[in-house]
Amino acid sequence: MTNQLAAIEHVKEKAIDLSMQYGPKVLVAVLIMVGGFFAARWVSGVCERWLGKLELEPPVRQLILRLVRMLVILLFLLIALTNLEIQLLPLIAGLGVAGAGVAFAMQGILGNLFAGLTIIFTRPFRVGEYVEMAGVEGRVEAIELFSTILSHPDRSRIVVPNRKIVGEILHNYGKIRQLDVIVGVAYSTDLNAALAAVNDVLQRTPSVLKDPAPVVRVSVLSDSSINIAIKPWVPVLEYGPAAGEINKAVVEEFRARKISIPFPQREVRLLNPAA
Numbered sequence: 001m002t003n004q005l006a007a008i009e010h011v012k013e014k015a016i017d018l019s020m021q022y023g024p025k026v027l028v029a030v031l032i033m034v035g036g037f038f039a040a041r042w043v044s045g046v047c048e049r050w051l052g053k054l055e056l057e058p059p060v061r062q063l064i065l066r067l068v069r070m071l072v073i074l075l076f077l078l079i080a081l082t083n084l085e086i087q088l089l090p091l092i093a094g095l096g097v098a099g100a101g102v103a104f105a106m107q108g109i110l111g112n113l114f115a116g117l118t119i120i121f122t123r124p125f126r127v128g129e130y131v132e133m134a135g136v137e138g139r140v141e142a143i144e145l146f147s148t149i150l151s152h153p154d155r156s157r158i159v160v161p162n163r164k165i166v167g168e169i170l171h172n173y174g175k176i177r178q179l180d181v182i183v184g185v186a187y188s189t190d191l192n193a194a195l196a197a198v199n200d201v202l203q204r205t206p207s208v209l210k211d212p213a214p215v216v217r218v219s220v221l222s223d224s225s226i227n228i229a230i231k232p233w234v235p236v237l238e239y240g241p242a243a244g245e246i247n248k249a250v251v252e253e254f255r256a257r258k259i260s261i262p263f264p265q266r267e268v269r270l271l272n273p274a275a
Contacts (some may be wrong), residue, residue, distance in 0.1 A: 001113065004162075009273050019223075027141050028080075028117075029080035029081075030080075031081040032076055032079055033073075033076060033077065033080050035076065036072060036073050036075070036076025036077065036079075036080075037073065039070070039072055039076065040068075040069040040072035040076075043068055043072050044065050044068055044069050044072075045071070045167060047064070047065060047068050048061070048065055051064060051065070055149055055166065069159070074234075097116060099124070102175075109141070109146065111147055111160075111163040112145070112146040112147065112161050112162065112163050112243050113146060113162075113197070114163075115161075115162035115163040115165065115166040116143075116144065116145040116146055116147075116162040117145070117187075118162075118166050119143060119148070119162055119165060119166065120143065120145075122168055124172065125140055125143075125170065125172045126143075127140050127141065127142065127143060128140060128142065128175055129173065129174050129175055129236075130172075130173040130175070130177060130236040130239075131150070131170060131171065131172050131173065131211045132171040132173070133160065133165055133169070133170045133171065133172075134160050134164045134167060134168060136150065136158050137150070137152070137171075138150030138151050138152040138153070138158050139151045139236055139237075141157070145162075146161070146162060147159050147160060147161050148160045148162060148165060149164055150153040153239070153240050172235075173236065175230060175235065175236055176209060176233045176234065176235055176236065177233070177234060177235075177236055177239045178215075178231050178232070178233050179230070179231060179232055179233075179234060179239070179242060179243050179246065180229070180230075180231055181230040181231070181243060181263070182219065182226050182227050182228070182229055183198070183227070183230065183247075183248060183250050183261065184222065184224075184225030184226065184227050184228070184261060184262060185225060185226050185254075185259060185260065185261060185262070186225065186260040186261075187225070187226060188228075188260075188261045189226065189259055189260060191218060191226065193257065193259065194228060194254070194259055195216055195217075195228065197250075197251060197253045197254060197257050197259060198216050198228060198230055198253075199214075199216055200253065201246065201249045202214045202230070202232050202246070202255050202270055203218070204249070205232075205242070205246060205249060206247075207234045207235065207238040207241070207242040207245065207246060208232040208234060208242065208246075209232070209233045210232070212233050214230070214231065214232035214233070215229070215230075216229070216230055217229055218229065223265075224262050224263075224265045225262045230246065230250070232246070
C-alpha cells in the first residue's frame with residue numbers, strides 16, 4: 001500500500017513538472033494555431049478578391065483558395081512545432097525523400113497540374129473561344145487543373161492534357177472566325193455588278209458580322225473563270241452553317257441577276273487528224 005501511494009505521488013510530481021515545463025509552450029502553440037486559422041481566413045479573403053478580377057472558373061478558384069489556406073495553416077503549424085522544441089529537420093528530410101518518390105511516380109499528373117496553373121494565370125485562351133492546338137481544334141468548354149475540354153463542331157468532346165498545351169503552338173480564333181468562300185464568274189461578267197451582288201448577299205445574311213467588315217475581292221484569274229474571294233466574319237457557333245448559307249444565297253443572287261458561274265472547260269485540238 002505504501003509503495004502504491006509513493007508511485008501515485010511520483011506520478012503527480014512528474015505531471016506537475018511536465019505541466020510547469022511544457023504547459024506554457026503548449027498554450028503558446030495553441031494560440032499560434034488559432035492565430036493561423038484566422039490568418040488563413042484573412043489571406044483567403046484577400047486572394048478571393050484578387051482572383052475575382054481574373055475571371056477564373058469557380059471550381060479552379062475554390063481549389064486555389066483551399067491551397068492558400070492550407071499553406072498558411074502549414075506555416076503556422078511549423079512555427080508552433082518550433083515553439084515546442086520539436087526537431088523539424090529529420091521530419092522535413094523524411095518528407096522530402098517521400099515527396100521525391102511520390103513526385104517521380106506522379107510526374108505526368110504533376111506536369112498537367114503545373115501546366116494547368118500556367119494556363120489559368122497566363123490565359124492564352126478562355127472559355128467560349130475557338131482554338132486549334134496539339135493537332136485538334138474546337139470550342140473551349142472548360143479549363144480544369146489537369147486538362148482542357150473542347151467541343152468539336154461534330155458535337156464530340158476532346159480532352160487535352162494541359163502539359164500537351166503549354167509550350168506548344170496555339171492558334172486562338174477567339175469567338176469569331178473568318179469564312180473563306182470562293183465563287184467563280186465568267187470573264188465576260190461585269191465585275192462591279194458581281195461584287196455588288198455578293199455584298200448585297202452578305203448584308204442580308206444574319207450570321208455575317210458587320211464589324212469587322214467582310215472582305216470581298218477578286219482573288220485569282222483562273223483558266224475558265226475569275227474567282228471572287230468572299231471572307232466575312234461570323235460567330236464561332238455559326239461557322240459551319242454560314243458557309244453553306246452564303247454559297248446558296250450567292251448562287252441564287254447570281255441567277256436572279258443573270259451572272260454566269262462557268263464550269264471548268266478544256267479545249268482539245270487535234271494536230272494531225274489523218275493520223
